[in-house]
Amino acid sequence: MTLLVGVFFAVAIYLFLSKHIIRILLGAAILGNAVNLLIFTSGRLTREVPPILSPDDPVSNVVITANPLPQALILTAIVISFSFFAFLLVLGFRAYQELETDDTEEMRFAEPEDQEMPPLGY
Amino acid sequence: MASSEKTPVDLSAAMITEPAALADWLVIAPLVLCMVLGSLLLMVRKDTRLQPFIAIPGLAVLVLLDVGLLVHVIVNGPVTMTMGRWLPPFGISFTVDILGALLCLTAGIAAFAGGLYGAGDVNDSGRRYGFYPFLFLMMAGVSGAFLTGDIFNLYVWFEVLLISSFGLLILGSERGQIDGATKYAFLNLVATTLFLIATGYLYGIFGTLNMADIAQKAPAMTDKAPLVTLVSLYLLAFGMKAAAFPANFWLPASYHTPRVVVSALFAGLLTKVGVYALMRVTLMLFPAERDVLGFVIAIIAAATMIIGAMGALAQTDFRRLLGYLVISGIGIMFAGIALASPSGVAGTIFYAVHSMIVMTALYLASGLAARAAGGFSIASSSGVYSSHVFLAAITLMLFFAVSGLPPFSGFWPKVILVKASLDVGAWWLAGAILLSGFLTTIAVGRVWILSYWRPAMTGGPAQDEAVTLNPLVDYLPLVLLTALVVIVGIFPQQILELSQTGSDQVLNPVDYIRSVFPQGGEQ
Numbered sequence: 001m002t003l004l005v006g007v008f009f010a011v012a013i014y015l016f017l018s019k020h021i022i023r024i025l026l027g028a029a030i031l032g033n034a035v036n037l038l039i040f041t042s043g044r045l046t047r048e049v050p051p052i053l054s055p056d057d058p059v060s061n062v063v064i065t066a067n068p069l070p071q072a073l074i075l076t077a078i079v080i081s082f083s084f085f086a087f088l089l090v091l092g093f094r095a096y097q098e099l100e101t102d103d104t105e106e107m108r109f110a111e112p113e114d115q116e117m118p119p120l121g122y
Numbered sequence: 123m124a125s126s127e128k129t130p131v132d133l134s135a136a137m138i139t140e141p142a143a144l145a146d147w148l149v150i151a152p153l154v155l156c157m158v159l160g161s162l163l164l165m166v167r168k169d170t171r172l173q174p175f176i177a178i179p180g181l182a183v184l185v186l187l188d189v190g191l192l193v194h195v196i197v198n199g200p201v202t203m204t205m206g207r208w209l210p211p212f213g214i215s216f217t218v219d220i221l222g223a224l225l226c227l228t229a230g231i232a233a234f235a236g237g238l239y240g241a242g243d244v245n246d247s248g249r250r251y252g253f254y255p256f257l258f259l260m261m262a263g264v265s266g267a268f269l270t271g272d273i274f275n276l277y278v279w280f281e282v283l284l285i286s287s288f289g290l291l292i293l294g295s296e297r298g299q300i301d302g303a304t305k306y307a308f309l310n311l312v313a314t315t316l317f318l319i320a321t322g323y324l325y326g327i328f329g330t331l332n333m334a335d336i337a338q339k340a341p342a343m344t345d346k347a348p349l350v351t352l353v354s355l356y357l358l359a360f361g362m363k364a365a366a367f368p369a370n371f372w373l374p375a376s377y378h379t380p381r382v383v384v385s386a387l388f389a390g391l392l393t394k395v396g397v398y399a400l401m402r403v404t405l406m407l408f409p410a411e412r413d414v415l416g417f418v419i420a421i422i423a424a425a426t427m428i429i430g431a432m433g434a435l436a437q438t439d440f441r442r443l444l445g446y447l448v449i450s451g452i453g454i455m456f457a458g459i460a461l462a463s464p465s466g467v468a469g470t471i472f473y474a475v476h477s478m479i480v481m482t483a484l485y486l487a488s489g490l491a492a493r494a495a496g497g498f499s500i501a502s503s504s505g506v507y508s509s510h511v512f513l514a515a516i517t518l519m520l521f522f523a524v525s526g527l528p529p530f531s532g533f534w535p536k537v538i539l540v541k542a543s544l545d546v547g548a549w550w551l552a553g554a555i556l557l558s559g560f561l562t563t564i565a566v567g568r569v570w571i572l573s574y575w576r577p578a579m580t581g582g583p584a585q586d587e588a589v590t591l592n593p594l595v596d597y598l599p600l601v602l603l604t605a606l607v608v609i610v611g612i613f614p615q616q617i618l619e620l621s622q623t624g625s626d627q628v629l630n631p632v633d634y635i636r637s638v639f640p641q642g643g644e645q
Binding site: 016021024028031032035038039041042043069070073076077080081083084087088091092094095098099104107108111 | 278288292295297300301304307311318319321322325326331374375
């Protein structure tokens with residue numbers, strides 16, 4: 001599991017280093033999953049046990065249960081990262097339509113390269 | 123909890139049995155108000171004339187609620203409200219101390235000014251795309267981040283404010299906006315993901331996400347190495363959110379592209395949330411680990427100040443210049459976090475309040491000046507002073523305030539921070555604060571000379587038709603914020619005492635923990 005998280009992070013960072021928006025997007029998707037697995041791991045792994053306490057005496061008679069908190073955290077994180085991904089996908093597509101490039105090095109519309117110097121005198 | 127009738131378990135050990143006191147509802151009142159009004163405004167999204175009439179009174183009520191909350195916290199100490207009946211550390215609790223309440227109030231004031239200004243600045247299509255709903259949802263995110271007492275919940279509020287800020291950023295769908303938004307979105311996504319990674323590790327180490335609980339357990343941890351890594355991760359994540367030096371490049375790439383009022387709100391609110399979160403994590407949760415990284419933070423602070431001020435010197439566009447001034451201010455706030463002495467942290471809190479107000483006001487003023495002088499470029503715009511004396515006077519006061527000259531609000535926190543750094547012998551940090559103030563004075567002074575003082579150039583757009591500015595929606599927010607800047611500058615005692623109490627509460631969170639665990643730690 002730890003290895004898998006490591007591989008996911010490596011792939012995500014490799015994709016982030018690309019200059020094409022679509023690759024960065026895929027990297028973002030993988031990064032989200034890597035984090036989810038990380039949270040899952042840090043909540044201590046158990047095998048196939050539901051996160052339900054024994055109905056008779058839930059306080060003293062603690063049997064092994066799965067930790068429900070990481071599951072809740074991951075559910076939240078999945079929803080958030082999915083909505084982010086959807087937004088970024090549309091934003092990337094709009095950028096491709098409007099700016100006619102998906103190369104981040106050519107995206108210089110907000111910060112043009114040949115900016116005039118500020119005036120040095122009156 | 124349907125099963126609670128069947129089992130003879132004593133619920134009071136794990137559950138809240140008493141309803142919350144009425145005054146404690148103030149803790150979540152700002153959030154509830156923002157969310158309700160945000161959804162309401164979404165419903166009347168098509169009716170562009172009606173929206174300001176709902177939104178502006180709503181923001182006024184938000185300011186009142188924040189004032190009420192601050193007073194409640196001053197009188198009673200930190201207040202906690204826990205959701206969903208589970209006692210902390212299991213239930214998600216909202217804990218407010220003076221730091222959170224003060225910043226929340228300042229954010230509310232900035233948003234009120236922005237909402238008022240937006241009534242004149244944002245046109246019908248911008249309102250149809252949802253300026254006001256996004257504004258309210260962003261305020262929900264900002265207030266939630268300031269008020270929450272649970273670190274995963276803090277992450278969720280970060281995402282709330284981030285998603286609504288995306289909406290605000292691309293309100294016009296222009297080329298520059300989409301370009302800026304792409305960079306802003308990706309880099310902020312990386313920052314929040316780093317935050318989430320760190321939170322995952324935090325949960326793995328402590329098994330709890332409640333901040334008061336972590337603050338209790340952190341000193342008992344014998345194995346310091348993972349905690350230092352953890353704090354470094356948080357430092358990187360929040361430094362990226364706050365646009366501190368090595369990770370600041372998304373801010374000048376995007377802050378000048380959206381509408382003026384949106385830039386103003388972003389500059390006033392978003393980066394300060396990053397600073398606030400960093401204060402919470404480093405100063406309150408992990409003070410011992412922060413000491414290990416203190417020197418690194420000090421270098422980051424000095425570099426951010428100087429590079430922000432020098433970046434401002436190199437800009438021709440008024441709004442991009444302001445973007446660099448935001449970065450420079452972040453560096454000054456980081457200086458207090460690096461010192462971590464009571465007076466240093468008080469200086470940071472004071473400076474955060476000052477910076478929220480003054481940066482919002484400066485962006486608003488830049489919008490008015492651009493309308494009056496014909497453009498944001500300081501090379502080609504001119505003549506604001508001859509056509510709009512009042513605006514020029516207000517802007518001059520704001521310029522003095524942002525450079526830290528007396529008698530305005532930027533002066534006092536800088537004095538505190540310089541003194542605090544000299545107290546511990548960090549003369550170079552004090553020197554960096556003074557140097558950045560000096561460079562800032564030159565940068566804004568040049569804007570004032572060129573865009574304001576210089577007589578209108580022949581053939582310039584300004585002299586063809588005199589631009590009239592509406593006194594209500596254009597000047598009132600600016601006058602309101604500038605009045606605050608002047609009042610805080612002349613009578614700093616109140617804010618100073620609040621910052622000092624706030625910094626004591628953060629550095630020594632006994633009251634904070636007691637407010638979450640009234641019995642004194644039963645876990």
